[in-house]
Amino acid sequence: MPELPEVETTRRRIAPLLVGRRIEKVETTRPSYFFLTPPAELRRRLEGRRVESLDRVGKYLVAGLEGGSRLLLHLGMTGQLFSSTATSVRLLSATVRASLAPEEQRGFEPDAHTHLQLSLDGDGPRVFFRDVRKFGKVQWLAPGERNARLDRLGTDALVLAGADLFAVCHGRKAAIKGVLLDQSVAAGVGNIYADEALFVAGVRPGRAAGRVTRRECEAIVEGLQRVLLRSIETGGSSISDYVAPDGSDGGYQDERKVYGRTGEPCLVCGDPIKRRIVAQRSTHFCARCQR
DNA sequence: ACCGCACCCTGAGCGC
């Protein structure tokens, strides 16, 4: 699931293919929940425009276009933004994978889940946006147009201060994990890194936010930023669907301490990692190391 | 103001 490190890795590696290029052709799938801007309008708005910049805002990618308009992209749960030259088994369904010999699994062909195909000027590859579950989003914004989704976002998780988290937690009965997942508090945090940060800080995910001390909030933010930065260094986590724009896997899944390690020994104390639902999300923690 | 929950979507995995 793409969170801040996966989105940042995607941004860094797809930017060279997009920035400075003119979008010559846009191909889409049929109108759906995925398209906040209808496909026909999207094609009309994008074709002929040059991409001037690509920024990350929380888990959103924002492409600045010639003339001041913007293209908003969100990878949702299963979104994949990649080069047309990328190959990865993660870009194929299990059925398709099984029907192909390994040597045939090269050269991605756009399928029914490839909702956006951008052809650019120059001789570079095309850029594909594929999303099986369509929780991802694409939206075109007119010059100067405000966007509620972006406006709602809080401080980027990489620059959040412990004191700010502590202030937000005051008096709240909801689980601390839920507060971390709230994009209006710390933009970019998702399920994996919330669990990892709380483990590093030694705080139980289900504890009421109002009962987390200032010192613990500082430890959570410090741990969160260490984990996020390390994940960016290793190219993000490839657990189910995430692939980098060149088709390569990330490396952080090998450094996880708790997420998805249910029943395996805690790397600090050896007790089995527990799994509970907290804040409506699957949550992993060590009951001995986290209080 | 805050909180829990339903919903959007599809594929994998599992039990029968």
Add this chain to the structure above:
DNA sequence: TGCGCTCAGGGTGCGG
């Protein structure tokens, strides 16, 4: 073999 069920969860919006 195949059907039906459950689960995965980012984000939005609603009701209490």
